[in-house]
Amino acid sequence: MKRILAAAAATLLAVSATACGGGDDGSGGKTKVVFSYWGNDSRQKLTEAAIAEFEKKNPEIDVEGDFSDWDSYYEKLATKTAAGEAPDVMSIEIRGLAEFANRGILADTAGKVDTAGLDQEVLKAGQVDGTQFAIPTGVNAFPMIVNEKTLEEHGQKLPDDKTWTWDDYIATAQKVTEESGGEIWGTEYNENPAFLQIFAAQRGEQFYAGGKVALTEQTIKDWWALLQKIIDSKAGPGAAEMLETGTKVDQALLATNKSAFGSWWSNQLDALTKGSGQELSLLRMPKSPGATGSGMFLQPAMYYTISAKSEEAAAAQRFVDFLVNDPAAGAILLSDRGLPTNSAVVTAIKDKLSPADQKVLAFMDSIKSDLSPIVVPPKGAMEMEDILKRATDSVLFGKAKPDEAAKTFLTEANNALSP
Amino acid sequence: MTLRPAAAGPATETAEPPVTSSRVETGDRPPGRRKKSSRARAQAWTAYLFLAPWFLGLFAITLGPMIASLYLSFTDYSLLSEAQWVGLDNYDTMFTADDRYLNSLKVTTVYVVVSVPLQLAFALGLALALDKGLRGLSFYRSMFYLPSLLGGSVAISILWRKIFGTDGIVNTFLGWFGYEGQGWVTSPDTALWTLIILHVWTFGAPMVIFLAGLRQIPQNLYEAARVDGAGRIRQFRSITLPLLTPIIFFNAVLEVIKSFQSFTQSFVVSGGTGGPVDSTLFYTLYLYLKGFKNYEMGYAAAMAWVLLLIIGALTAVNFLMSRFWVFYGDDK
Numbered sequence: 001m002k003r004i005l006a007a008a009a010a011t012l013l014a015v016s017a018t019a020c021g022g023g024d025d026g027s028g029g030k031t032k033v034v035f036s037y038w039g040n041d042s043r044q045k046l047t048e049a050a051i052a053e054f055e056k057k058n059p060e061i062d063v064e065g066d067f068s069d070w071d072s073y074y075e076k077l078a079t080k081t082a083a084g085e086a087p088d089v090m091s092i093e094i095r096g097l098a099e100f101a102n103r104g105i106l107a108d109t110a111g112k113v114d115t116a117g118l119d120q121e122v123l124k125a126g127q128v129d130g131t132q133f134a135i136p137t138g139v140n141a142f143p144m145i146v147n148e149k150t151l152e153e154h155g156q157k158l159p160d161d162k163t164w165t166w167d168d169y170i171a172t173a174q175k176v177t178e179e180s181g182g183e184i185w186g187t188e189y190n191e192n193p194a195f196l197q198i199f200a201a202q203r204g205e206q207f208y209a210g211g212k213v214a215l216t217e218q219t220i221k222d223w224w225a226l227l228q229k230i231i232d233s234k235a236g237p238g239a240a241e242m243l244e245t246g247t248k249v250d251q252a253l254l255a256t257n258k259s260a261f262g263s264w265w266s267n268q269l270d271a272l273t274k275g276s277g278q279e280l281s282l283l284r285m286p287k288s289p290g291a292t293g294s295g296m297f298l299q300p301a302m303y304y305t306i307s308a309k310s311e312e313a314a315a316a317q318r319f320v321d322f323l324v325n326d327p328a329a330g331a332i333l334l335s336d337r338g339l340p341t342n343s344a345v346v347t348a349i350k351d352k353l354s355p356a357d358q359k360v361l362a363f364m365d366s367i368k369s370d371l372s373p374i375v376v377p378p379k380g381a382m383e384m385e386d387i388l389k390r391a392t393d394s395v396l397f398g399k400a401k402p403d404e405a406a407k408t409f410l411t412e413a414n415n416a417l418s419p
Numbered sequence: 420m421t422l423r424p425a426a427a428g429p430a431t432e433t434a435e436p437p438v439t440s441s442r443v444e445t446g447d448r449p450p451g452r453r454k455k456s457s458r459a460r461a462q463a464w465t466a467y468l469f470l471a472p473w474f475l476g477l478f479a480i481t482l483g484p485m486i487a488s489l490y491l492s493f494t495d496y497s498l499l500s501e502a503q504w505v506g507l508d509n510y511d512t513m514f515t516a517d518d519r520y521l522n523s524l525k526v527t528t529v530y531v532v533v534s535v536p537l538q539l540a541f542a543l544g545l546a547l548a549l550d551k552g553l554r555g556l557s558f559y560r561s562m563f564y565l566p567s568l569l570g571g572s573v574a575i576s577i578l579w580r581k582i583f584g585t586d587g588i589v590n591t592f593l594g595w596f597g598y599e600g601q602g603w604v605t606s607p608d609t610a611l612w613t614l615i616i617l618h619v620w621t622f623g624a625p626m627v628i629f630l631a632g633l634r635q636i637p638q639n640l641y642e643a644a645r646v647d648g649a650g651r652i653r654q655f656r657s658i659t660l661p662l663l664t665p666i667i668f669f670n671a672v673l674e675v676i677k678s679f680q681s682f683t684q685s686f687v688v689s690g691g692t693g694g695p696v697d698s699t700l701f702y703t704l705y706l707y708l709k710g711f712k713n714y715e716m717g718y719a720a721a722m723a724w725v726l727l728l729i730i731g732a733l734t735a736v737n738f739l740m741s742r743f744w745v746f747y748g749d750d751k
Binding site for chain 1: 497498499500584585601602604605606607690691692694695696697708711712713714
């Protein structure tokens with residue numbers, strides 16, 4: 001209730017703020033563009049710096065950053081959109097794209113923002129039903145991250161990630177736990193749909209196809225069996241302890257040097273490395289025996305979109321253009337919103353990237369030939385993470401049999417997706 | 420309680436005469452009446468003028484949104500596009516096709532049924548202890564009241580996560596006795612119980628009301644009882660408890676309503692999910708998730724109205740039941 005009240009209060013505040021801010025205030029006849037995004041303090045600083053750079057180049061445009069934390073971002077955005085006050089430029093991530101795209105909220109950006117320099121494959125992940133509603137900010141992969149030093153200290157060799165299997169991974173992790181006498185865990189794990197997506201892609205299955213979840217029950221059950229094996233073999237912590245660690249990157253077991261392996265989004269490598277103070281490396285995900293491919297994919301970290309109702313569409317387009325194409329913007333934002341896909345930007349900023357980000361760049365190059373295609377999740381996919389988490393927890397906590405849980409998951413998931 | 424209907428009879432009869440007499444009065448002296456009412460009307464306007472800010476608030480902030488919410492509860496409204504009229508579909512889905520809804524109802528009911536009596540018993544126990552004319556009473560009263568102010572806050576909910584975590588105080592304590600603890604907030608079997616303990620811990624508000632109630636009990640009753648040779652327990656059962664029943668009733672009604680609407684504790688302790696495995700999915704949390712995470716605002720509105728009905732019904736039942744156990748002095 002408090003939360004809702006707070007949201008209402010925030011909206012009221014926002015309304016009164018715009019009421020005061022409208023008209024002839026300090027903007028001095030400038031065109032005003034509102035840009036909404038989520039994140040942490042460091043992203044806010046970077047973004048403000050990029051906005052300042054843009055305003056220096058375009059003195060007639062005044063960009064106002066509208067920042068909030070991730071937990072309340074969509075809530076705020078939806079409330080504003082409902083009130084007819086959608087920001088001119090909105091950040092959206094892949095699961096929310098279909099939700100916003102086909103409702104007349106987002107403008108078609110084709111021909112309005114220059115996308116010639118961007119990775120064309122990744123760019124396709126900004127289309128919904130063939131319309132380019134969104135421009136990817138940069139890309140992420142979902143690799144296995146390893147602390148080589150921890151491995152060595154516990155007498156384990158770095159596996160060859162081109163050939164290693166899930167069993168190799170669990171066996172190595174298990175030995176790390178054993179060698180450490182239970183001081184640290186071999187690996188942490190997560191219930192991220194990206195993990196399941198990779199696991200399924202190795203069997204030639206897609207997460208989504210035709211607006212539905214295309215996974216088979218067997219694949220979901222096998223994935224749970226994999227997680228169960230990590231727990232049972234003590235390669236990783238139990239479900240309750242893993243849940244307690246949470247999904248915040250600064251509390252990751254890798255970031256606190258309490259595990260040797262873990263999988264995170266590649267743009268989190270920098271934060272993990274900073275937290276751990278040791279060198280971390282990226283590996284391809286392990287494979288199932290007889291896998292058809294690596295299952296790895298590159299996914300836009302997030303998108304820039306433009307409101308269909310924006311009164312300052314031209315200025316908004318120019319701002320987005322600047323963010324994705326101008327090396328000056330790239331030099332400020334670096335890999336914060338995923339690694340840029342504009343080759344001119346990448347060349348210009350390569351030397352400025354942190355060692356961790358340079359590793360990510362090299363890693364992405366190395367897996368380029370073996371990628372699975374990206375599918376924009378259908379409308380309703382924002383719930384998928386929670387639905388999967390619920391079903392997975394019910395299995396890992398022994399509250400449901402995998403057979404029932406897989407059926408429940410598919411029913412709930414497809415209900416959420418159906419319009 | 421057999422006295423009640425009899426006592427109510429004469430009361431309604433005595434209520435009759437004044438009405439007829441006033442009717443007679445208006446018939447007798449119409450001019451005077453008119454004069455009086457015009458002055459009264461002017462006064463009424465002044466009163467309304469002063470009340471205007473409150474009325475404005477009532478209509479703009481409370482009633483308006485309530486009516487809008489009632490309308491939305493019959494629609495499919497995603498926040499992002501126009502509301503579509505769907506009749507009773509939302510209400511129908513809730514009870515026939517939404518297992519999570521029924522589960523949230525179950526979780527909330529367990530929470531209310533277990534934590535409210537426990538909390539009241541705790542509050543009463545402490546109030547009795549503090550009522551003994553302790554030195555520095557006001558200090559202790561403030562100290563015990565503190566959790567009530569903090570209990571619903573985000574900070575305490577975060578603290579709770581730490582206390583009941585794998586490396587938390589509870590497990591450290593259990594460790595001294597050679598018992599290996601677990602992550603209490605992250606296990607589906609125990610998570611709700613940590614929230615119930617949190618609720619019981621916020622016993623301060625009912626405790627203060629109990630203290631005030633205890634002060635109202637005439638001391639001469641106890642003196643008389645002591646003269647008759649009644650012990651402590653007998654005094655409590657025959658004097659304190661019966662005379663305190665209106666206060667217990669008041670606290671029970673308030674706490675049931677309040678705990679049915681609990682949100683923050685579960686939101687923060689479960690990280691906004693109601694997990695693990697929906698074990699802490701409170702009604703209001705599910706409502707919030709439906710409205711703001713799944714963009715089913717129409718469904719969320721319908722849930723809010725059902726919650727209002729549930730709380731209304733429970734309060735009505737509470738009042739009906741009160742006839743059988745609440746003792747007002749006038750019954751004697």
